Amino acid sequence: MSAEALCLYAATVLLHGELQQHKYLLLQDGIIRKISDQPPPGVPLQRLTSGVLLPGFIDTQVNGGGGVLFNQQPTLAALQQMMQAHARFGTTAMLPTVITDDIEVMRRAAGAVAQAIQQAVPGIIGIHFEGPHLSTPKRGCHPPQYLRALTDAELALYQRTDLGVRLLTVAPECISPSQITQLVQSGVLVSLGHSNATADIVMAALDAGASGFTHLYNGMSALTSREPGMVGCALADSRAYCGIILDGEHLHPLAARIALNAKGATRLMLVTDAMSPVGTDEHEFAFFDGVVRRSGMKLTNAQGSLAGSVLDMASAVHYAASELGAGLAVAVQMASSTPAAFIGHSALRGAIAEGFNADLVWLNDDGTVQACWIAGHLQ
Template sequence: MSQQFHFKALFNGNEWLHNATVEVVDGVISAINDGGDGTEYLSGKVVPGFIDTQVNGGGGALFNFAPTREGLQTMMAAHAQFGTVAMLPTLITDDVGVIAAAADAIASAVADQEPGILGVHFEGPHLSVPKKGTHEESKIRPISEAEWSVYERADLGIKMVTLAPECVELDDIRRLVSAGVIVCLGHTNASFEQTNAALAAGATGFTHLFNAMSAFTSRAEGVVGAALLADHAWCGIIVDRHHVSAGALKVALRSKPKGKLVLVTDAMSLIGTNDSEFEFFGRKVIRQGDRLNSTTGELAGSHLDMLSAVNNTMEDLGVSFEEAVAMAAEYPAEFINASSLGQLKVGSAASWVQLNEDNTKVLTTVIDGQIIYQQQ
């Protein structure tokens, strides 16, 4: 199928193009040309679609409690309203049966090319109890053969696992990497040395930098210090004004090479709804404004969407709009090796976001040339 789209302002990931015509064949950009006289151009500005590598829920569905195709569709529809064109639905620490059900739902979605579903992120259950955050302590455990049977599946698309390196063997990390899994370090009380050993074994990412990990101090660099010094590793950051201070994020921005900080939402089920609370492993999570707390006190994920993350990053960290967009699109695409996403060029997926002039609203979200969301 051949399509044409006419854009008043298009940021392709490198530069702005004005009055551009994008030709799309079967969901892939085949040409980008200057528009002709008399062409009607879409208003606002078009940028590469956002990629969320840590998203627990949306639209009333939490992946742990809705590990189904319908749950994935609900999550994707909620986040598409805010510019997300691709995600790794994230399952937090849970029973083996839930992990298996989630994997089956992901495999079905990947096989059918469900719009926006790239694969899966298993955040736990192989975590540090002292740094568990809101994860259910009774379900935290070492890797068993039951989990290996999931992690080594070849039908899950892009696979990511967050673990605490002090709670697994280095050979486990090597085995995960050999199975095509992107290994991230998080919810960990590891030492600087243990963290560096995990990186040497093949880990390439850090989950929500600064949060739920051993801190940087004057005599113990901790996981945070290792993350900031590991030039090759990517760090997810939650820029919701609750998880991390702007100053700490600015330190990370100065420390990490350009392209290694990735915006994530860590969003829970309330995104895209007017609900103010939900049940969570025998507790409740309550929303006050845009902050989520468990009734046991901890921050419990976020009430953050990707467009808000982009705007917060501009305002709080002083980066340009273009760089904030890259942190939400190009850099996560590089992190998970999703080479067709993150930029808008010939050969890229026709997956973009049309924003209004002041970046406060998504007008349309397009995935592979198909309009997934359109503002009413």
């Protein structure tokens, strides 16, 4: 038996969408090797006698955490700091997100992610470029001076093959269907957001290969009676995944419940859109040429626009389970198997199953994170 082998006894564990009791998980070389009713002989045993053991959470939109913002510090050290901050709240895999910025900042961010992946930094599995090909009317806190059309410089960056999962948020009125198809054919996941597009334009983008919507409802054309807009397309199209920010600030709980009813837990996924204060006591931070301030769970810039969130994944899961009435199993599905499917990692992560990555989170009975493992290593 490998020296890295460990057995976890879970009094309660989420398996196949159901809470089950008294299971033993053999973790070896970063993988869940066996799930059984008896402990394997000769393996160190750790007993989790309370709470519940869950698959680790996957966050596809993380701007910062632990006091750092990726745009401001596009470095390997910043990624490590962000990952450590979010692992405290059950995130075991994430896409560091660089928002609309200068091409050199984007390149440095990509270089840091490539370095993290090459060095197998726990939890860093790719990159999310949120912009710069976004709509000015729906830009939110994205700096207008950097909004621009797709050029060969950005295309070359998105087509790098050393970045792991590559996710790109675009406004479909700012990029053509043929460009979307070109990106998708090169392995880029295209998500739609920060857009004022009509339904016809949005549907053309989905037909061209776009597969997601970035922070549903926020920064997108609304659903109305005669123009369904981006929100209407997102809710109606069964192909598309939708990220949603459940911090109690970005949308009304009824709007979130409508989304869950329309999309189901297999297409609605939890994201944090987290900024640097997550995991800290920070109440304001510099953001491009201004300052973002925190009030409770709300972050706003000087113009009053929401500027990301201070949400963590454990809190998002709790909100979905309780405020939306989804229950723990469904809430965890939206934080694990659904984002895993969106990014094409359904065979690797997103569930507690034999052969899957040993990415696990142990919640206390009160819903707080007691411990977190990435690839079998306690964080």
